[in-house]
Amino acid sequence: MLARRSFLFAAAALALPASARAATLDAASFGLKPGAAEDQTRAMQRAVETAAGSRMPLRLAPGAYKVGEIRMPAGTQVIGVRGATRLVFQGGTACLSAQRADMVTLSGLVVEGNGRPLPDKRGLIVLEHGRGVRVEDCEIAGSSHHGMVLEGIDGLVRGNTVSGVAKAAIVALDSRGLTVTQNTIRSAANNGILVWRTIAGDDGTIVEGNRIEEIGARDGGSGQNGNAINVYRAGNVTVTGNRIRGAAFSAVRANGAANVAITGNNCASLGEVAIYVEFGFEGAVVANNIIDGAALGIVATNFNHGGRLANIHGNIIRNLVNRRPAGTDPNDGAGIGISAEADAAISANVIEGAPTAGIQLGWGQYMRDLSVTANVIKGAPVGIAVSVVPGAGQALIADNLVQGARIGAVVGMEWKKPVTGDMAREGVGRFAQLSVSGNRVR
Template sequence: MNRILPLLRTARASDRPAVSRRLFLTGTAACLFGTGLSAPAGAAFRIADLRGSLDAPDLGLEPDRSDDQTSAFQRALNTAVQNGKALFLPAGSYPVANLRLPSGTLIVGVPGRTRLIYQGGGGVLASAEGVSDISLSGLVFDGGNRSIGDQADGLLDFSSVTGLTMTDCAVSGSAKSALVLTRSSGAIRNCRFSGAAEAGIWSREATGLSLTDNVVEDCAAGGIWIHRWSDGEDGTLVSGNRVERIASRHGGTGQWGNGINVFRAHGVVISGNRIADCAFSAIRANSGSNVQIIGNSCLRSGEVGIYSEFAFEGAIVANNIVDGATTGISIANFLDGGRMAVVSGNIVRNLSSIGPYPAEIAGFGIGISVEADTTVTGNVVEAAPQFGLMLGWGPYLRNVVASQNVLRACGTGIAVTVVEEAGSAVLQGNIIEASRDKAIAGYRWTDQVTQDLAEASDWAHLAISGNIVR
């Protein structure tokens, strides 16, 4: 081998085979993608070139025309798909409406500068149904707050689409939701959704979806909705997103105004998101079993920071920060079948006793509230105005362990129900410092009925030991 290499190095340039620039770039891309490395967002043009693209102006679709370009756009797209090529859109504005995306659609624009402007007329900007392999990159979809037809719920409306990919896109100014996905699979990543009159992203009955590294902001009713019409496995991954300034235009007591909302969807993973300034919850899982809510930052929520409620079985709420809310974390509704959770390693602080509606049940200002088949371990709760931990509600308590938590400067460190028929609870090894009322107290519904239970308890369903009170 050592003898051969010098010969290779000294070979004349004229003896080497010619290599085209396109072939070289194609080989380079194959190496990148073959090794699992993705091209950067700014390489959208090169990606289009590698796969073979058709330029929109060559197909009669020109940017910055004042007249409606829907027909020209649809013809150009259909031609690109029929030829198995990408459609490249130069920077500029394209006034369009009711585009239909066929299987194999690949559209590439200039990020932030290629704008598809919705012309209204009672339809949508773009839709697809029963197709596969759609890729949209570097496009701005501008709804202009124009009316969307009754047959659709979003400016972009995709149904039964397999393998949808959206990257480096922006969707703004929708008169309904920005992006609606029904029974669809794929990946939405590094996109921005803003100014929607409903939700930024609304997924229904997903079939394998990931939402990663997106920005969802300034939406009037919700940030990201993961919903199902009936209980079922969903498995959507929601990771690394920024969700900010979500309002509740429809009012209510938490149905709207949440940063990330799961409804009847099982197996959803919500991790590493930053969620701030939501009218109600940062994360609200309603009837979603086996949900994992891990490592999120939840700031300035108007109601409960993190909620797992109603008919669910199985929730992990771990390693989150809840800074600013009326209740930090709530695992609720054992009456309706809500049970089985682990609440561990969370920091909860800066809670308020004033909520967005008149206080109900136990009221506001609670650090962590749980009811059934749940462990609460290794959390830190500071300055909860009412309770640091609330264990059970009336008879709705079963198999709860609260251990090794730090509860500091709360109204009462731990409130535990002592209503007849309440199930068992273990309160062990917690540090309770500077409580304004009692360290541990028993409640019948809203009434405190015991002396401080930090040292001993005459209640057979409670095992209280090893707590440090200061």
């Protein structure tokens, strides 16, 4: 078997240009032996420090290496053979860590946690305060806490697979220009990708083209866990083109996030709100997403906490259910396609199979300046539910097509209670703050 591994590594090395082979250090020259029974932490630590000091990549042959925590200096580059070079974690605060992670590169490594204990807020890979970071083509599995933790990082996390972690797959805290793309995340017990900031402010992380599946909420709560992508306090974040299937709560949850763009995601089998923009957010574009299966489709809420300013456009929402998961307020609504409260335009969406309402506007007195135009709503008992509680603000509801709304196409609500007839047919009556016109009802 060792001979075969040596042959494979030699073949992989020979596939590189001669200049690239000459510009790397072979881990074997430091005594690192793939498949050795003993712990090789000391040998690998020495190899990493020497390679970083020489500004040369360290090459690891295929095979398993038993190691504890390897502390990487700035400039460390560790390169393995994708899917074949395995670091088997023996214990520590991380398997690979860097406190000053400038220009750290990890490529082609499999990091196996085997459930060994990790401290709170740590992962198998922990990179802090670095620019030009690259983590590519790696696999992370079996972490007792997070998979990968990135704090204060500018760089690229691409093409990795993270599975079987007890907390979150990828944590990005206080990022400085981070792109998380083309990764595969499966079976994370609490969350998929977290984009958080210690204090609310500009972040700019791009989360693009990832495949995220089977996200649980093992630690419970009312939405702190169970999210495929969670943006918290981070401004100017883009979440686009991700394929998300099977999350206990949300596909994308943005809490207190300013100027967040959530576009072109394909989301299925969600337990609560598929795309949730909440609690003091200011500025959100939610456009061109596909949602198939959730309690609610898209929610832009918490005007009572300052949540406002959204454009919800061009989404397809279908197959909603009239129940939320355990841990949420039993009085909260479900079976609603789109819900918004303040300073929002809702246009050109297609909603099919919402068992409560296609679109809900406002909640009690919390409603201001809503425009609802050119949407198609099919098979909801109430097409558009609009708050008419005293103190609720104005709304424009025009040129929508509503089919099969047995209670009414446009209905005035006092919280959950219908209090008007169908205003699309009968007019707005005494509710002069509403403009309802040109809607096609059948």
